[in-house]
Amino acid sequence: MSSSAIDVATPEAIARYEPVIGLEVHVQLATATKIFCGCPTGFGAPPNTNVCPVCLGLPGALPVLSREAVELAIKGGLALNCHIRPKSRFARKNYFYPDLPKGYQISQYDEPVAEHGYVDIVVDGVARRIGVTRVHMEDDAGKSIHDGFKDSDRYSYVDLNRCGTPLIEIVSDPDMRSSGEAYAYLTELKQVLQFVEVSTCDMEKGHLRCDANVSVRLHGAEKFGTKAEVKNLNSFRFLKQALDYEISRQVALLEGGGRVVQETRLYNPDLGETFTMRSKEDAHDYRYFPEPDLVPLRVGEKWLAQVRAAMPELPARKRTRFIEEYGLRAYDAEVLTATRPASEYYETVARVSGDPKTAANWVMGDLMALLKAEGKEIAASPVNPENLGELVKLIAKDEISGKLAKEIFPKMFSSGESAGVVMEREGLKQISDTDELDRVIAEVIANNPKQVEQYRGGKATVINFLVGQAMRATRGQANVMVVTELLKRNLGTGEIC
Numbered sequence: 001m002s003s004s005a006i007d008v009a010t011p012e013a014i015a016r017y018e019p020v021i022g023l024e025v026h027v028q029l030a031t032a033t034k035i036f037c038g039c040p041t042g043f044g045a046p047p048n049t050n051v052c053p054v055c056l057g058l059p060g061a062l063p064v065l066s067r068e069a070v071e072l073a074i075k076g077g078l079a080l081n082c083h084i085r086p087k088s089r090f091a092r093k094n095y096f097y098p099d100l101p102k103g104y105q106i107s108q109y110d111e112p113v114a115e116h117g118y119v120d121i122v123v124d125g126v127a128r129r130i131g132v133t134r135v136h137m138e139d140d141a142g143k144s145i146h147d148g149f150k151d152s153d154r155y156s157y158v159d160l161n162r163c164g165t166p167l168i169e170i171v172s173d174p175d176m177r178s179s180g181e182a183y184a185y186l187t188e189l190k191q192v193l194q195f196v197e198v199s200t201c202d203m204e205k206g207h208l209r210c211d212a213n214v215s216v217r218l219h220g221a222e223k224f225g226t227k228a229e230v231k232n233l234n235s236f237r238f239l240k241q242a243l244d245y246e247i248s249r250q251v252a253l254l255e256g257g258g259r260v261v262q263e264t265r266l267y268n269p270d271l272g273e274t275f276t277m278r279s280k281e282d283a284h285d286y287r288y289f290p291e292p293d294l295v296p297l298r299v300g301e302k303w304l305a306q307v308r309a310a311m312p313e314l315p316a317r318k319r320t321r322f323i324e325e326y327g328l329r330a331y332d333a334e335v336l337t338a339t340r341p342a343s344e345y346y347e348t349v350a351r352v353s354g355d356p357k358t359a360a361n362w363v364m365g366d367l368m369a370l371l372k373a374e375g376k377e378i379a380a381s382p383v384n385p386e387n388l389g390e391l392v393k394l395i396a397k398d399e400i401s402g403k404l405a406k407e408i409f410p411k412m413f414s415s416g417e418s419a420g421v422v423m424e425r426e427g428l429k430q431i432s433d434t435d436e437l438d439r440v441i442a443e444v445i446a447n448n449p450k451q452v453e454q455y456r457g458g459k460a461t462v463i464n465f466l467v468g469q470a471m472r473a474t475r476g477q478a479n480v481m482v483v484t485e486l487l488k489r490n491l492g493t494g495e496i497c
């Protein structure tokens with residue numbers, strides 16, 4: 001039964017209610033093989049080629065837990081500030097579906113690998129901590145593909161390649177209070193998991209999938225309202241749209257004297273509406289029981305310490321460190337830690353140049369602009385961080401002007417060459433030879449008698465005009481400070497303006 005043309009609530013009505021949101025996010029672990037067998041997890045293989053008796057669930061086949069998958073799950077748990085349970089257990093979650101040949105998923109139920117974590121978000125300048133209830137491991141199901149439109153020409157296909165792909169499910173506490181907070185939470189979650197390389201989180205390949213639980217209650221009410229779950233939101237935009245629609249739908253229902261029923265819904269992006277998929281099943285419908293083919297998972301102190309030691313610095317800590325160590329503004333630190341490749345690129349430029357602030361300006365400015373224009377990722381930048389570091393160092397040591405650097409950089413970008421090579425080839429050397437500069441300055445003084453007189457008459461700012469003339473005469477290849485000083489000396493006053 002699909003419910004369309006439901007009244008949406010007025011903004012005034014919506015304002016009387018507080019949304020309560022909890023997300024369940026499935027993330028594909030970045031292993032090369034499946035969780036309980038050695039089949040490859042690669043995307044795009046011909047249907048039903050990456051399968052074996054284990055992931056097909058053939059009778060008698062036994063699962064063997066992948067150590068790599070467990071380590072990634074632990075990493076994910078640690079990255080989300082969770083407690084890692086020394087002992088966790090797999091459980092069968094039974095249901096029937098054509099793309100689930102075993103007839104059950106191997107998941108975790110009351111003893112998940114990680115629990116009690118949190119994710120910090122900032123929305124409109126307000127910091128909030130969103131609880132992570134649990135992180136549990138499970139295997140993915142296959143895919144059903146429906147094709148054809150007319151009854152006479154309608155087929156459904158099953159591709160079992162995805163069966164047994166390792167996932168973690170991350171369940172949040174019902175802590176979010178707006179669609180914006182849910183968006184920010186998912187953004188942060190994705191960033192952190194990519195950072196620690198637990199998952200690529202590539203949404204187009206289904207490596208990150210989100211189900212949103214949402215209810216509304218009157219502001220000030222203590223009890224949560226009845227929630228609806230919107231399944232399979234496969235983009236950030238759809239998550240926000242679906243939540244906003246769902247909040248409005250529930251408010252309209254309640255305001256109209258109706259009540260929200262607990263159910264599973266789907267979002268139709270074309271209509272911008274959610275609709276009923278099925279009534280919500282309860283845990284007992286799945287007849288969970290401990291997986292008899294696997295022993296409990298034990299994560300000892302030593303193993304946990306090893307995994308912990310292999311964790312990179314997390315983005316939140318990196319942001320703080322960039323601000324403290326390099327004196328960056330909060331916004332710059334945010335941009336430069338958005339991805340692990342960007343943060344690593346920046347740190348190399350900062351280190352090589354010895355000037356972290358100028359390094360930040362160049363990475364965020366000139367580099368990112370050219371990368372964007374060419375649709376390139378920073379990891380594929382034609383200018384490597386060492387070379388950009390050398391360029392920034394030349395600026396910092398005043399060996400070239402910022403203006404000259406801006407001429408050199410695009411040439412480095414198109415050729416992949418170092419600053420030195422580009423300057424050599426293009427004859428773009430900074431003129432620090434004072435004889436040559438003396439000649440240029442004599443010329444500027446001779447050609448601009450009016451300004452020279454103004455300057456000598458006490459109008460100190462005219463020096464900027466004269467410096468500009470000298471820089472133009474040298475095609476920007478002179479050192480501004482040297483030029484300014486020489487001009488002042490030649491004009492007969494040592495005043496600093």
Ligand code: ADP
Pocket residue numbers: 020021022023024171172173174175213214215224225226227283
């Ligand atoms: P279920 O048993 O229906 O799966 P859970 O308690 O496991 O419910 O919670 C599933 C998700 O729904 C969690 O992310 C949780 O935070 C969220 N949730 C629970 N109750 C509510 C509620 N009343 N409103 C919104 N979200 C909720």
Ligand code: ZN
Pocket residue numbers: 034037038039050051052053054055056164
């Ligand atoms: Zn297999």
Ligand code: MG
Pocket residue numbers: none
């Ligand atoms: Mg649940």
